[in-house]
Amino acid sequence: MSRIRSKNTGPEMIVRRLLHKLGYRFRLHARELPGKPDVVFRRRKKAIQVHGCFWHRHSGCQDCSVPGSRQEYWLPKFAATVARDEKTLTDLRALGWDVLVIWDCETRYLADLEKRLVRFLGAPARDDLVQTG
Template sequence: MLMVTRSDIMRAVKRAHTGPEVAVRKLLHSLGLRFRLHRKALPGSPDIVLPKHRTVIFVHGCFWHRHPGCRYASTPKTRQDYWLPKFAANVERDARKSSQLKELGWRVLVVWECETRNDKGTLEARLRREFGLPDSAAASLRTP
């Protein structure tokens, strides 16, 4: 029988090019927005960087980054002495990196994993608002 350890499971957790991140990238591209990925020169290596709009986007997993009020942000029942400080450090680091980016003149957006799972029309509408794009109904009226 093959034993899978916790460290094996944790090692398998992807850092970049996750499903939610790819979904956001596809949506941004379909809206005509062009971007760069994982700029290590910026604090926190944002998932998506839109230099033209001076905006960075972090695509956060609800579990790891503790999305408030989200059902996916559950806390494991075992080893809470390990998990709670780890979650707190993630949230603190997110806030610190966001603050550093804002000091450098960047606008910081966070897209939560659950936003990419649920109604994608809501996420599209949010991104259209954030970047001053016409809503999809108005855009379809102008299309010849």
């Protein structure tokens, strides 16, 4: 478990690269916000959380299995993670933030993910766009 990363995970990097390619600019892991969201758009008051299906218990996902051994350890650990995620979402929304949760398995379908991100964020603001040339 020491090799499990909390920042800059593979799915998070996929989302960040796609956002950058689409022309959005953002901040990472805002410490002052509940749960330190993975991607933050301060002016828009929008945040994106990228969750691993296994750790955050994506219901109905094939990646959301429970280890066969030591279930007395794993089940409370998973329950605490889910409760913490719910509290984080509630706290962010109470502060007026819109939050999008992207699951690890959803990062496999880039076209669908791109549509979902644009729908959530709207068009990139003029000052968000990259200046070329």
